[in-house]
Amino acid sequence: MRAISVTEYGGPETLRVADVPEPVPGPGQVRIRIEAATVNPVDVAAREGLLTSLAPDLPLGLGLDAAGVIDAVGAGVERLAVGDKVIGLRDRLPMATGTHAEAIVLDADAVVHAPRTVDAAHAATLPLNGVTAYQGLDLLNLPTGATLLVTGAAGAVGRFAVELAALRGLRVVAAASASDEADLREAGASFFVARDEPLGATVRTLVPGGVDGVLDAAGLGIRALDALRNRGAFVAVNGGAVVPVNLRGTRVQNVWFHADAGQLAHLVSLADAGSLTLRVADVLPLQDAAKAHIRLAEGGLRGRLVLQPS
CATH class of the missing domain: 3.90.180.10 (Medium-chain alcohol dehydrogenases, catalytic domain)
Structure with a gap:
């Protein structure tokens, strides 16, 4: 073959x-x-x-x-x-x-x-990008109503993460190019930060004190960590560019996907229901x-x- x-x-x-x-x-x-x-x-x-x-x-x-x-x-x-x-x-x-x-x-x-x-x-x-987003959100383990920053939100993993997080009842701050704002709000983002804006300062204006969690799909490292509240949760996708140290008591982890038929079947059901793009x-x-x-x-x-x- x-x-x-x-x-x-x-x-x-x-x-x-x-x-x-x-x-x-x-x-x-x-x-x-x-x-x-x-x-x-x-x-x-x-x-x-x-x-x-x-x-x-x-x-x-x-x-x-x-x-x-x-x-x-x-x-x-x-x-x-x-x-x-x-x-x-x-x-x-x-x-x-x-x-x-x-x-x-x-x-x-x-x-x-x-x-x-x-x-x-x-x-x-x-499979790859959907499962990575799903497992990253599982690692964050945020409660309903919590705030989540997704960097690289218009990318393959990031956009799945925005949709899945919104379905879990999280308030999502999406960070991407300005031209992606309308699409990401339609995907479920409550807030939006353009790529050329100062990430930490802008997020903290939208969410005083910082977000509860970060899914760093763009590999921004410390720049994304700056948007996180003290003792918040940070997940870098496949290591990102740099996995930052756990400053301010934050919980920093890395997500590397693994195959899971149950999770993948759930993602399929969401896609068939029109809830996942x-x-x-x-x-x-x-x-x-x-x-x-x-x-x-x-x-x-x-x-x-x-x-x-x-």
Whole structure:
């Protein structure tokens, strides 16, 4: 089958589609014939050699989430069957083949039935970024009515976080480009801070004393921590740029996603109910992965770039 893996670190030009052995599911696993897979910043980081502490060996598969159809099931799998339309999340980085391929084998507890109301390209945008936002909010553990700052609120993780936080009854301060204000207020934000405004001071004007929690999807570090009240909760998404120290008695944590079928199924139900927005910036063929990496690095996307094997 065709797949894209990192065989040498470097720029987008190093990406090649290669023929690799087709994976076979073992006990408790399923094989997904991939119809769509997203390109995320973690793929760029892997290609550039920035994840060697987490996945030191080459080849390194690219792609962490996907939508497709199950075409093989291992022993002991009862919840899923051949022919099911599904989405899945790969949370184990040291794999030679990821979801930027024609097929992938995943543990059954990393796979759920796909949303019924969207196509495969949109469904593929949900697993990685939706689960990351969900688990970040769980780590914050804020009560109903609390205030939450979401940085990078117009991005893939950030916008999911705004919608999910609003559904949990939190009052959200969204930080993003000025042009995103209307969309983020529609997503559930109660307050908005433009990127060119001083973050800490502006947030503290909107929420005297500072917010109760911060989900730092933009990796702003100490700048975002400045908006947090004393003894508040701070979660950096995948480490962000810098995970700040716990000044003023704050609780500082990092969220690195893990596959969870129950959480993913809940996100699917929210998407089908129209409570969670799945956004696609563009769809490209698998062989144009290099173009996708270039566009992602340029920034400014609203929604994910999606690769399709056929």
